[in-house]
Amino acid sequence: MRAASWAASWYDGASYVTQCPVYPGDCTSHRWTVNEAPGTYMWHGHSGSDRGEGLAGMVVRSCFFLNDWWHTPGSVAGMPLNRPFDSARQTNKTGGWHWVNNPQALTMNGKGNWMDCNLNAGGNSTPPLTCNVTDYWVPPGASAVQPWMSAASLGCVHANVTVSAGKTYLFRIANAAQLAYQTICLEGHDVTLVAADSVPIEPIAASQLNASRPGCVNINSGQRYDVLLTADQPAGNYWISTHVQYRPGSPSGYAVLHYRGAADALPTTPPPQPQTVGPWGLPELAMIVMSSTLLAANATKFEGLEVAAQKVPAADLRLTFNITQPLMNQTRQIRWAINNVVGLRAPPCQALLDLLHADPNWLGKQSGTGGKVQVFLTTADGSNPPPIYPVAGTHLVPLKRGQVVELVLQNLPANSFNGDYRVPAGQNRTAMEQHPFHLHGHHFWVLGSGEGIYSPAGTNASTNASALNTLNPPRRDTATLPQAGWVVVRFVADNPGVWLFHCHLLWHEMMGHAAMFVTDIGAVPPPARKGRSKCSKTCVYNAAPWDVPTVQMEFGSSGFELPRAG
Ligand SMILES: [Cu+2]
Structure with missing residues (x-):
């Protein structure tokens, strides 16, 4: 499980990073002190596809808990992602690599609808949503429709959120x-954002962020917002x-804001369609800044709880993640890489911590050595240049406690750094996507974000660096790296431990x-509980520096990070 984790580095929950996963048939219990910055946190499994299959929730209820849903288990839907491309180096849909495609439904608080059946109930004559079953991955031998929708199983439920007129929630x-x-x-209701990723922000209405879409809040995977809504x-x-941004063809999700005393029915207005709701741009995101209360001189407490220093310190070291x-x-295999390293969690079957x-x-003994899983370091001093060809390995960034780290995340085309093995088709493959990057155990300041290639200080007259906001930037733990763009974050390495930094898109x-x-x-204190559980000796990883026959053998039919039979 991954939950709020300060000073709990042994139990951060990332499997094989801080601890072994909880194997089938085992159990674990956690007890922790609620002593962190007030705000909204979620918990979720951090092994394999746990999170996508329902092992997730919020620490506090009274929420809109959003998820996306595939009607096949994550281990099945995601398995083709591990398969190697065929010998022609092209996607091969019959046994080879295959993308999971768009989600099949969106859920709120665990409920959702499949296609349009619910929306046409209650006399609603709105046309069906534009979703196309052929966009979705269908298990071999299964119908494209069954069992997801049939006369007997409509698969349609929606969440009802009941409010009382005149109250603010x-x-x-x-x-x-x-x-x-x-x-x-939220139809007909503006909302005011008051916290982002558990950090209090200067209150700002959704209508101030985008006047044409009052009541709409953009939120990437891993992010949280607290909002005020008045039932007026x-x-x-x-x-x-x-609605899903950047992945056209995805279904939308629907729930109902219900006023106490009103008829128990669906709204009479047409349900909003995805094409009418665009994402916030970079200028809007930059308007979500820390609360001025936190920025006040000597502010060390917020609502009675200790808060970390909120002033942005100067950077001690600068890193770039390409x-x-x-x-x-x-x-x-097709993979995602940071500085040409495709990240494995840890050496097989042992928690790195x-x-x-x-x-x-x-750490010092491993750099540059071989073995079943290779270890790669990124350091600020240039002594560990990225590999010339993309490789899979354990990617570590050693830091000293207290260092202020400025990190540039730079999106680059797929064929950068000898990254496109596919010839001739796709030789100039330039695919890029947006990524929500999430850092465990810390919050960071989001100093700036833009299109194109980031230009650091000193490179030309109008650098991006000179425009970074170090006065009152957004502070959060999950930031969006825009497609074909960059984002600069800064954080204080004040939490001893091993901290995963990852794209929060599960498949990525x-x-x-x-x-x-x-x-x-x-400086990590001994674990609170003696007798740390041992990892299974027979765990399986989703990538490794193996040859093609080994990958095919390992991933032809098995699961992610699961103990193997025998
Ligand atoms: Cu990603």
Whole structure:
């Protein structure tokens, strides 16, 4: 499980990073002190496709908990992502690599609808939503429609959120989606954002962010917003709709904001359609800034709880993470890479934190060596240049406690750094996508974001660096790297431990979109509980520097990070 994790580095929950996963038949229990910055946190499984299959929720209820849904288990839907391309180096839909495609439904608080059946109930004559079954991955031998919708199983439920007229509510919105950057819209009601990723922000109405879409909040996977909503409209029923950005053809999700005393019915207005709801742009995102209360001189408490220093300190070191989507010569797998390294969680079957705690010099011994899983370091001093060809390995970034790290995330075309093995088609493949990057164990300041290539200070007269906001930037733990763009974040490495930094799109993470910051392991206090559980000796990883036959053998039919039979 991954939950709020300060000073709990042994139990952060990322499997094989800080601990072994909870194997089938095992159990674990957690007890923790609620002593962190007030705000909204979620918990979710952090092994394989746990999160996508329902092992997720919020620490506090009273929420809009958003997710996306596939009607096949994540281990099945995601398995083709591991398969190598065929010998012609092209996608092969019969047994080879295959993308999971768009989600099949969006859910809110665990409920959702499949296609249009619910919307046409109650006399609603709105045309069906534009969704196309052929866009979706269908298990071999299964009907494209069954069992997801039939006369006997409509698969249609929706969440009802009941409010009383005249009252103001605090709603906590969280997006746990595997893939979907979502916009949630509250029909007829503006909302005021008051916190982002558990950090209090200067209150701002959704209508101030985008006047044409009042009541709409954009939220990427992993992010949270607290919003205030006043039930100030005529008593009735109003649509709560969720829409997927950047992935056209995805279904939308629908729920109902219901006024107490009104008829129990669907809204009479047409349900909002996805094409009418666009995403916030970079200028809007930059308007979501820290609360001025937090920025006040000597502010150390917020609502009675300690808060970390909120002033943005100068950077001690600068790192650049170049983000690409290589098709690897090594394994013929398509992956996501950071500095040309496709990230594995850890050496097989051992939690990296255990390993490092037992031998603080382990890191220095591993750099550049071989083995079943190779270790790659990114450092600020240039002594560890990225590999020339994309490789899979454990990607670590050693930090000293207290260092202020400025990190540039730069989106680059897929064929950068010898990243496109596919010839001749796709030789100039330039695919790029947006990525919500999430850092465990810390918050960071989001100093700036833009299109194109980031230009650091000193390179030309009008650098992007000179425009970074270090006065009152957004502060959060999940930031969007825009497609074909960059984002600069800064954080204080004040939490000893091994901290996963990963794209919060589950399928991307499975395809290697992760690295780990390693901070001052010697300062990690001993685990609260003696007798750390041992990992299974027979776990399986979703990428490795193996040859093609090995990958085919390992992933022809097996699961992610699961103990194998025998
Ligand atoms: Cu990603």
